Amino acid sequence: MxxxxxxxxxxxxxxxxxxxxxxxxxxxxxxxxxxxxxxxxxxxxxxxxxxxxxxxxxxxxxxxxxxxxxxxxxxxxxxxxxxxxxxxxxxxxxxxxxxxxxxxxxxxxxxxxxxxxxxxxxxxxxxxxxxxxxxxxxxTNFKPADGIWDNRPGIPAEKIFIHHEKYAGESASEKIRKILADAGKENAGATLISALDAIAWTLNLRGNDVKFNPVFTAFLYLADGGSTLFIDERKLTGDIKAYLAGNGVETKPYTEIEPFIAALPEGVRVLADPASTSSAFLNALGSRIVTAPSPVTILKGIKNPVQQKGIHEAMLRDGVALVKSIMEIQRRLSAGETLTETGVAEILTHFRSQSPMYFDDSFGTIAGYKGHGAIVHYEADKQSEYTLEPDGLLLIDSGAQYLDGTTDITRTISLGNPTDAERHDFTLVMKGHIALGSAIFPEGTRGDQLDAFARQFLWKEGKSYLHGTGHGVGHFLNVHEGPQSIRLNHVPTVLRPGMLTSNEPGLYVTGQYGIRCENLVLTTDAFETEFGRFLKFQTVTLFPFDIRLFDTAIMTDAEIEWVNNYHLRVRESLTPLLSADEAAWLAEATHPLTKQNKP
Known part of the structure; x- marks a missing residue:
C-alpha cells in the first residue's frame, strides 16, 4: 500500500x-x-x-x-x-x-x-x-483524481424507498411547505438543498448509497412554483416517481443541477446554506443567492412525538440485542473460544439484524480491546486486530439503523478483574456522564455551556479528552447530525425540546485502555418558574454499565442513586422482552451499587 x-x-x-x-x-x-x-x-x-x-x-x-x-x-x-x-x-x-x-x-x-x-x-x-x-x-476547478484514479467506483445507483409517515410523523408536502415558509422569511422564494440527510428527511425517502447512512445521492431544489429532485433516474421506480409527483416534485438527471441553477431567472432568490452547499454553486447563482442556514437543519433536529415514540421503541429493541450480544461474548470467552475485535462486531450485528425493523448498523462498530480502545475512532481489521483475553478493558461503540430510530451506545466492559486505575478512571468518566445527564438548564442554553459538566471530575485530576461530549443523532438517518452539539468550542445552536443528543465523555490512556460511556438523551421540559422555562435531559438508551468498574468510594450518594435508578429502569424495561436466562443475566448486571468507604 x-x-x-x-x-x-x-x-x-x-x-x-x-x-x-x-x-x-x-x-x-x-x-x-x-x-x-x-x-x-x-x-x-x-x-x-x-x-x-x-x-x-x-x-x-x-x-x-x-x-x-x-x-x-x-x-x-x-x-x-x-x-x-x-x-x-x-x-x-x-x-x-x-x-x-x-x-x-x-x-x-x-x-x-x-x-x-x-x-x-x-x-x-x-x-x-x-x-x-x-x-x-x-x-477552484482542479480535479486531483481525474486521469489518475483509473478504477474509481461510480456514483451509486441503488433504488430509493419511501420512509412511511407512520415512522416520520409528518408528510413530505407539509415539510416542503414549512421549509419554503422559513425561506420566505429570508426573502427567498426557493431553496437549494445539497445535504443528503436533509433531502431524505424532507421527502420522507431513504436510500442505500452510503454505508451505514440510509441516504441517496441527489440535489433538491424547492420553489413555490414547483420543485425538482436531481437524481440518477436508475434509482427511481414508477411508484417513487408517482409519490414525488404527488408532492409537487419533478425529477431531472443528477448531472443537470449546475446548468439548471445557472439558467434560473435573475429575479429568483435562492436560499443556500453556506455550510452545506458547494462553493461551485455560489458562482453559478451569483446575485440570486441568499446565504443562510438551511431551514431543514433545525426542523430535522427537533424530533416530533411520532419520532420520539419510535426512538423509545428502537432503544428497547437495541437493549435486547445488546443483552444477547454481551452474553454471547462472555460465553465464548468463558468457554475458551477464540474471539477477536472483528468477531465482537459481528456478534452485535448478528443480534441486531434479527429484528425485522433493522436496516443496517448506524456506523462501523468500534470494538477496541486494551490499547486499541485508546484510539477514539478505532476500526478493527483482520491484519491488526487483537484477540480478546480474560483481562483488560473492552470498549464497544456501536449502533443500528431501525426504521423507527437510530441508536448509538458505548459501553466499557471489564473482561477480568479490573485494576484500581481502571476503576478509578472509569468512575471519573461516569461521574461526568451522570452530571451532564442530570443537568437542568434554562431555555436558550447552548451545548458549550454544558460541556464542563462532563469534564469537571477529569479536569480536577489533570485529565481530559479531546473529542466533543455530544452530537445530534438523526431519525433513521445519519448517526452524526446537527445543529446541536455539546463540546468545548462555541456552539451557536441552543438545545431545544425534542433534540436527540449523545452524552459520551471518555478517557484514553495510550497503549493501555480507552474508556467511554455513552447514552443518548432527549431534551425535554423540566419546569417553569418566575425565572423562566427550564429544560433537562431524558436518557433513552437502555443497557447497563459494568458495575464491576465503579469505585463507589469516590462517588456521592446521589451519583450511586442515579446509577441504581437507571439500572432499575433498564431492568424493568427489558426484562419482559427477555428469556429467563437473559433476564437472570440482566438482574445480575444491574445489581444495586452500595457505598464503599475509602480505605
Whole structure:
C-alpha cells in the first residue's frame, strides 16, 4: 500500500506541474459536504491511505501533510507510516493551521488548487480570504483524481424507498411547505438543498448509497412554483416517481443541477446554506443567492412525538440485542473460544439484524480491546486486530439503523478483574456522564455551556479528552447530525425540546485502555418558574454499565442513586422482552451499587 501511495502522489505532482498548481488541497468531502460518503468521493483516502472521517491532505512538489483531529491521531500515525506524508495534529497549540502553513510555504502569485465542488461556500471563502492576504491565488476547478484514479467506483445507483409517515410523523408536502415558509422569511422564494440527510428527511425517502447512512445521492431544489429532485433516474421506480409527483416534485438527471441553477431567472432568490452547499454553486447563482442556514437543519433536529415514540421503541429493541450480544461474548470467552475485535462486531450485528425493523448498523462498530480502545475512532481489521483475553478493558461503540430510530451506545466492559486505575478512571468518566445527564438548564442554553459538566471530575485530576461530549443523532438517518452539539468550542445552536443528543465523555490512556460511556438523551421540559422555562435531559438508551468498574468510594450518594435508578429502569424495561436466562443475566448486571468507604 505504501508503494501505491507514493506512486499516486508522484502522478498527482506531475499533474500539478502540468497545470501550474503549486499546492493541492484535498479534503474528505463530496459535493454534498457529507461526513460519510460513497466510495466514489474517497479521493483523500486514495492519495493518502488514511480513511478517517475527518482530515485534509496537502500536497506540494516536495512534501505532503495531512491534518486530522484528536479522534484519529493514533490511526493516522499508523496509516501514514512509510508514505512520506507528515501528520499534522489539528487542534494542538504546536500545529499550524492549514492556511498558515500554506502562507509559510508559497510566495505571492503561486497557486493553490482545489475542487470547488468539494468545498463549502464557507470553507472556500475562508480559504480564499486568507490566501489573498498573502497574494496567493486559488484555482477552484482542479480535479486531483481525474486521469489518475483509473478504477474509481461510480456514483451509486441503488433504488430509493419511501420512509412511511407512520415512522416520520409528518408528510413530505407539509415539510416542503414549512421549509419554503422559513425561506420566505429570508426573502427567498426557493431553496437549494445539497445535504443528503436533509433531502431524505424532507421527502420522507431513504436510500442505500452510503454505508451505514440510509441516504441517496441527489440535489433538491424547492420553489413555490414547483420543485425538482436531481437524481440518477436508475434509482427511481414508477411508484417513487408517482409519490414525488404527488408532492409537487419533478425529477431531472443528477448531472443537470449546475446548468439548471445557472439558467434560473435573475429575479429568483435562492436560499443556500453556506455550510452545506458547494462553493461551485455560489458562482453559478451569483446575485440570486441568499446565504443562510438551511431551514431543514433545525426542523430535522427537533424530533416530533411520532419520532420520539419510535426512538423509545428502537432503544428497547437495541437493549435486547445488546443483552444477547454481551452474553454471547462472555460465553465464548468463558468457554475458551477464540474471539477477536472483528468477531465482537459481528456478534452485535448478528443480534441486531434479527429484528425485522433493522436496516443496517448506524456506523462501523468500534470494538477496541486494551490499547486499541485508546484510539477514539478505532476500526478493527483482520491484519491488526487483537484477540480478546480474560483481562483488560473492552470498549464497544456501536449502533443500528431501525426504521423507527437510530441508536448509538458505548459501553466499557471489564473482561477480568479490573485494576484500581481502571476503576478509578472509569468512575471519573461516569461521574461526568451522570452530571451532564442530570443537568437542568434554562431555555436558550447552548451545548458549550454544558460541556464542563462532563469534564469537571477529569479536569480536577489533570485529565481530559479531546473529542466533543455530544452530537445530534438523526431519525433513521445519519448517526452524526446537527445543529446541536455539546463540546468545548462555541456552539451557536441552543438545545431545544425534542433534540436527540449523545452524552459520551471518555478517557484514553495510550497503549493501555480507552474508556467511554455513552447514552443518548432527549431534551425535554423540566419546569417553569418566575425565572423562566427550564429544560433537562431524558436518557433513552437502555443497557447497563459494568458495575464491576465503579469505585463507589469516590462517588456521592446521589451519583450511586442515579446509577441504581437507571439500572432499575433498564431492568424493568427489558426484562419482559427477555428469556429467563437473559433476564437472570440482566438482574445480575444491574445489581444495586452500595457505598464503599475509602480505605
Amino acid at each position: 505504501t508503494n501505491s501511495i507514493t506512486h499516486r502522489l508522484g502522478m498527482l505532482r506531475q499533474k500539478m506541474a502540468e497545470t501550474g498548481i503549486d499546492l493541492a488541497l484535498i479534503p474528505h468531502a463530496d459535493p454534498h459536504q457529507s461526513e460519510y460518503m460513497a466510495d466514489h468521493w474517497h479521493v483523500r483516502e486514495f492519495f493518502s491511505g488514511f480513511n478517517g472521517s475527518a482530515g485534509t491532505l496537502l500536497v506540494a512538489a516536495d512534501e505532503a501533510a495531512l491534518w486530522t483531529d484528536s479522534r484519529y491521531f493514533l490511526q493516522a500515525e499508523s496509516q501514514l507510516e512509510g508514505t512520506g506524508i507528515r501528520l499534522m495534529k489539528d487542534g494542538l497549540p504546536s500545529t499550524p493551521s492549514i492556511t498558515g502553513y500554506i502562507a509559510g510555504r508559497l510566495r505571492a502569485g503561486q497557486r493553490v488548487g482545489i475542487d470547488g465542488m468539494l468545498f463549502s461556500i464557507n470553507a472556500e471563502a475562508a480559504l480564499k480570504s486568507e490566501l489573498r492576504r498573502h497574494g496567493i491565488k486559488l484555482e
